Amino acid sequence: MTDNTKLINQLRALLLLTQTEEQIARTRIGQARTDAVRRELTQNADNAAERAQAITEELRALGGVADVVTPALGRLGALVKAVFDQAEPIEEALLQDLTLEHQLLDRATYLKVLAETGKQAKAQHLAERLITAHKATVEWLTVVLAEEALGGPAALQATPLQRVAGGATRLVNLPVRFAADTVNRAVDSVQQVGEETGDKVSSVAGKAAQFTDAVRETLVVGRSASLRRAERIARREGNRTAADTAKAAREELGDVSADELPIKGYDSLSTNDAAKAVKGLISAHDVRVIIRYEETHKKRSSVISAAQTTVAGLAKDAVGIAD
Template sequence: MTISTVPTLVTQLRAVLDLTNTEIQVADTRITQARTEAVRRELTQNAENGRSRAEAIERAIRDLGGVPELIGPLLGRVAASIKAMAEQAQPFDEALLGDLALEHQLLDRARYVKALATAAKKQDVVRLADRLITAHTATVEWLTTVLAEEALGGPTALRRTPFQAAAGATVRLINVPVSWSARGIDRAVDAARTTPSMLSTLLGRGAHAGDVAVKTLAASRDAALETAEQVTRSEGADGIADALHSARAAGGVLEADELPIADYDELNVSQAVAAVKELIDPSDVRTVVAYEEAHKDRHGVVSAAQTRLAGIAQEVAGIGS
């Protein structure tokens, strides 16, 4: 081996360690954005796996005669905190693309580390690099799937927290004119659906009348949307009617007989899960999830719908199952 290989290997391992610490903090942030408990458990395990990898990288650096930089974990937390703050004013897909870029960098550096370790005949580091390559390849595929889900209209495995949704919406309203299109209506309704708990909490501090007002306004809004859809369709304005129907579907306020699954309200969890698995159109999956979350909120059904959409997204993105 050349004399310069080991110092270069140590330098690269330190870079991977710094990026891994950032990855851990990002994973911790994403846990709060999990749509389902299954995704939350997966993200929690990913964060723990990241910590395990960081410890293994530290040991490898020490075994090679180097000293891990103590400031690395701190920089990782700072970088992830700044990233999270910046995301509040970003579209969610841009935030996920940032995550994907981080994982690609980790993957590419892990491959480089493997090449360096092979040249230095450091088999322990080669095995560590293989472990890193496997982990980051899986994460790249998972994030690619989530992005494909976002492209298909959701529901994604991740979603903004109410605070992030509110902050991001505020920034966009200040800086960008509103575009009233079918997609714009979908986004507006989705934002409205992610913030009711915050709104209800604030109103609840005042009086019970606040809760009544919220329910009344919600009912009036839903009825108005349904009536508007009927009127515009009867007048031949199908484009507008379709946009309104999309808004109602995204808000979970369709009638049961409008759902893509017949007699949906009569199905138990097992039957609903089986029916969801047969859906092939992403918009149908979205409609069922929105209705389920707005009415029964059965976690098994929501998780099954998320899994179904992930499968569709993987097919679109060309990721093997």
């Protein structure tokens, strides 16, 4: 196999992956949290399309046969991925995006060495351009994943199905699950220490049943009301974990009152002052609470963008990426 053949094979593989990359970027546009992120993703998709065209031109220059099948395969691959993404938590979808970018980066690096060896200056220049682009995308996705790990994501939102897959709806039922888990742990204790623990099981089971009934009773009133009631009941019963879980679920839904926000007097702040205050937060959880509150109540895009920037900075610190 000649060096030219290797170059052509790698360019074809890169074309397929780049077409897939473009289509995935376009599917992610709908998940953008802000207009700024939406513009960035649109630009990324357009840049991928330009890179695909450059790869196609280099293929022709090297004598590669014009390929009309590869672009279609790339689009099909992206479509299939987008469908399967909906059955996965968003972090899994993003990890797969990151895997694709690493493969593109590795192949571009290999292409560069092949081009240098074969003294193909244009192919080498193209490879260097691809390396720069994919390094930037790898960094961006790494930060987005770190945002998710810190309690986001700030840049991208999970689709409704991804929220289900990721367990967001399970948060609503966690007070009930906590009670059931308490019973399960008690039952496990019975098997280990014998009859004496049986009395404890009965006691815990009775409390769990009361707690579960109380939560279920409130479901007809509405999700927010049920969470608030579940939290009150949990605190009254001394179940701090369950209470905190219910509160976290409310925060996820943006169902918090102004006095629960991490910024004092937040509701009275102007848009500019609110954005400035958000930038001063140092806890990803606090920023997330503000984001959910804004999305649910005020919908001020500039404040949400400021919050996203703050989370991105915290995420970069977490993964060791310098600004």
